[in-house]
Amino acid sequence: MTDKKTGMAREKLVNIHVNGTACEITVPAWRTLLEVLRELGHVEVKCGCEKGDCGACAVLLDGEVVDSCLTLAWNADRRSVMTVQGLGGPGKAHPLQTAFIEHGGAQCGYCTPGMILAAKALLDDIPNPSLDDIKRGLSGNLCRCTGYTRIFSAIRAAAQALRQEGGTS
């Protein structure tokens, strides 16, 4: 759709690779990646504050963790997005997911997808993080249930498991 007065595209066909699957969707400039992902059925991406405070909407965009509520869908055009589902799931859980279950790192679970993806980005950068590194890595993720300590121990355990596996993927 093109604006008659300005000749500018008001909507654009964007092509986003979500967890390895190409998705095409026509969206106007002001739609966020969060809105689009949920519209595409990726409701594992949570909507908390919609202003960058809570990290519930975090996804990996070309491997970098970002708040999808502050990312425009146009900006994800021809790029790869990973949600927590792309990381793993029942039957093929990622060590981070296993560790969150084993260490009680999730209670209501609302913060968990964002927490796990922020932790994944952290471990990709720093395979053997100190407690301070972990706290800094999760400084944009709020949890109202766990008090964080169980999340920290889950991440330490996952880091160890991944190092033993010899990879962080």
Add this chain to the structure above:
Amino acid sequence: MLPSFELLEPHSLDEALKMLATSEATPLAGGTNLLPDLRAHGRAGRRFISLAALDQLRGVEHKGNRVIMGGSTTLNDILRDPLMPKAAPSLVSMAKVFAGTMIRNAATIAGNICYGSPSADAIPPLLSVDAEVTLTSAAGERTLPLDSFLLGYKKTAHQPDELLKTVAWTIPAADSANLFYKLGRRRGDAITVVGVAVTVVIESGSCSKARIALGSVAPTVFRAKEAENILIGGPLTAATIDQAALTAAQASRPIDDIRASAEYRRHAVHMLVRRLLTQAWQTSGAKQHD
């Protein structure tokens, strides 16, 4: 949902500058200031220019003792730069406590400076190393000290047709210390209550240069120049340091808000400037006299 807007997507700097010169549009970098503002109280129908595709605006160049940082360099780019801990220690300390991981991946240095908030965390460290900003437009380029770029509350010398292209500074001298401290309600994801950056250069046991930059305690980030002058020309004794710290506190014009009272902020300036100067003197002095 965000109010509707138009988004132009230039692929080169020249194209972006032409768009800025010919249409009323606002640069959009990481969007971490603009998008929350737009959602909270923005009107529909604005026009933005995305800087996302302009790779030449992003990255840090180290040339001898000069550092030239592109405007679209993100806060996490600063943390990933292996030379930055030497090039501007205060800037690295700042980036570690700036927002949270996801915001640091999006937030840019130009966005932080051009938004002009009194609580912009990157500004005190950059003022403490005498950074200059280069602005570019279809009509040409100009460079000015960051200190004179900041004019008042959310007011800067930035003109609507300009982009902030680079921030540059000279690496602090060897016998110097450059420190930052952010006082906030919590360590991550918090708006600064008081931000302090200091630089102290020591030559033959005497302070030859001092910078004290303060955030969140006046309509704009500013240098406490009177306090800096007190430190010049002698050793930094406890009495000199306290006098400078008190002078910096008196130069502050803080407000009461939900995060802290003005009185608390002024007191915190006194204490934090004293602490950082003491630490700076001890580290730079120790380097020279041991």
